[in-house]
Amino acid sequence: MKAGVPLTADFANGGVSFWFRQAGLPARRAALPGDRDYDVAIVGGGYTGLWTAYYLKKADPGLRVAVLEKEFAGFGASGRNGGWLSAEFAGSRKRHAKARGRQAMIDLQREMFRTVDEVIEVTRAEGIDADIHKGGVMHVATNPAQRRRLRAETAELRAWGYGEDDVRPLDRDEQRERLQVAGTLEATWSPHCARIQPAKLALGLARAVAELGVDVFEGTTVTAILPRRGAGRAAAVTTRGTVQADYVIRATEGFTASIAGQHRQWLPMNSSMIVTEPLPAEVWKHIGWSGSELLGDQAHAYIYAQRTADDRIAIGGRGVPYRYGSRTDQRGATQASTVALLWRMLVKLFPAAADARVQHAWCGVLGVPRDWCSTVHLDHATGLGWAGGYVGSGVTTTNLAGRTLRDLVLRRDTELTALPWVGRQVRQWEPEPLRWTGVQLIYALYRAADRNENDRGTTTSPYARLADLISGR
Template sequence: MKDIPLAKDFANGGVSWWYRQIGLPDRRPALPGPRDYDVAIVGGGYTGLWTAYYLKKADPGLRIAILEKEFAGFGASGRNGGWLSAEFAGSRRRHAKARGRQAMIDLQHAMFRGVDEVIEVTRAEGIDADIHKGGLMHVATNPAQRRRLREEIADLRAWGYGEEDLRLLDRDEQHERVRAAGTLAASYSPHCARIQPAKLAVGLAAVVAALGVDIFENTPVTEIRPRQGGRASALTPRGAVTAEYVIRATEGFTASLTGQHRQWLPMNSSMIVTEPLPAEVWKHLGWSGRELLGDEAHAYIYAQRTADDRIAIGGRGVPYRYGSRTDTRGATQPQTVALLWRMLIKLFPEAADARIQHSWCGVLGVPRDWCSTVHLDHASGLGWAGGYVGSGVTTTNLAGRTLRDLVLRRDTELTTLPWVGRQVRQWEPEPLRWSGVQLIYALFRAADRHENDRGNTTSAYARLANLISGR
């Protein structure tokens, strides 16, 4: 990383920049011993917190506990790119097969509303998460990406996106919004807001605790068991927690649970953040609307202009570690930092002299068919939500509201959405799992190189990668 301008206090991992900015929260006490609840939630990220929040709001008398190995918001909830987006993971056609095309359109509209739901709850509860609803802009920087962008917009018209939800920008508006170098085409959707992820996690955890939910930190769960003539249970080194319902909300850390090793693949994603950029640089870049920014590459990037005028940019570095291992407490490889920096200055050459302040990574959950899911089985007492494939900030909120309705046995428009009850086969055993993921991302990188050099259509390498991945 000798050619990368690093700040004197540059840090790699440990925590995300978001926590470095606000400081780590004081840890709550661990589980003191065996306990019994109405609902036990395993995992203290956004999914677990939103589920507890909506359940407690709906029925204040419910006894609810959250069991968290580290601290609430430690995982992807406190490390993500800060996209409160209406984008939903997985194949729309695959979801539509379950309950029809209109059900998938309803799901997309629920995601649109979910963005505003999160904003309204943070306002009502006094959570300051640097939220700014500036929308989402995707840029295409080669002819193949431009063609793919236009095809995606045309396809999304059939899945609930109206002109007011997503549109192609003309050159003047491209330039007015974000001046990313080499942009040949760009789309814009208003259904996205920037957040500071750790502020949302810490604020939401405080609200949930104030409602009377017991949050036990430093409490790893080793196994979740269904009802066996009694109540479901979550096993910890400090004793078992029994409950009418046990909800698994562990996302990328699901493989650590007994019997769940091949359920969801833990995918790693990395980020860097610059020092604050001076006003003269922002004059060149625009970005005054503080839109979220992504590109149309196969090995894509995601970026935001932070509240204090930095650029935070992320993408896949080393996407998967053998045996479903997760990152080493947020540290990311030097070659990944270099890759993200090159992506940064390719899009924003005016920021080439900006020093990099921090790098980190996080882990997200990927089901075998790449489609998010939420489920509750009343017979076993077990439920879960996740597999967000990196699109979880808004989806976790929708999951929390859906799990509320499922636990309370309410038949609502949320419980009929096509991601409810979805179950897929497990991932292949090692070494097939590791070899397959390495091949997929090697093909995606090759596809991007091919398209940058001479491709006018999506590379055959990418089509092969999608076929192997099962997307």
């Protein structure tokens, strides 16, 4: 570990997230025992797969539903994320609006607002204690260029259906009363966000799904997904046998590239986190944060943070963003340089926490489509469906995806199936080495843009504009 980062005696890097270290690893469920037949087979035991199974069984208890998971339910991004149950939605609003019109995109955003509360209601109904606190989300600007972007973003949100109560600037007194972030020039707040403990949500949801009668098979690696052909049915081919079903739903997010034929579908992007030891009351007197708001900044290589239920600071950001060939790190370890970078950011934002020690570091992988826009889809002809490409905004979106896939599978024509992300098709990522080279260049430019803006920039750096152009955002 790099010098200068104070660590606890029991510091851990990788293996699992701090969230699972805190909640405890689940006992492994049985693997698929051989060839089986179902109405719906779901590939991936993260939030998307679990929510889809949950809503299908709630709507039709007689459906035979199976979830096929390589590791254990919640192993991936669902158990490693920053704990933002947020109404923020990935991708360009203009691109989504092209599909079905401007009002459809506004409808999608309003549905995201409602989805935050839907998740909270389900956790209450199912007895899932996930440390949920709906304190909203603060975004801060710490240099003039960031302040310009924050104001422009707020104006854009207003144009896309956000009302005065959905997002608003904070005056200096309210900003300081909520949360003392060093160097803040301006801040906004939205009520449509709640803190969660991600692993507790995944564990509770997996339990609820199993209790509904869904067969959750763990330790079962899916190698290929086959469409319906002729009189045959769609199928998920695994190392333990083949599952045939009327519908096979791919819910693999950042691990999609591991399935045959999907190597260039979604790019697996890495994000890293650190968490401190519990901080004493004296530190919190200086920081505030009594409302447990989620926190984000306006940097291009942005951070995201929360005050945990047991009074730690958990903060995350990009480390090594991408591994050549769309490889994913199964160990979840974070590079020492990334731990040091996140620590410097934490101390910069919260100088009062400078004496706190880091107890855990980890990373996770998220899925990025070529146009950076989330999608949900079901093809009744082939029997194949999918949802994902959340670009780091998936905790809430997965619930909306699960409810939408339910309606698509059951052939319901609903407000959800009319939303503009349904049926969205995007081109694949470039082959290697173009893919790796492009991602490295993009994030080098974003880091250069942040340095430029911190030093002297009053407007968004041209480095960032070039990075946006290359990335296709």
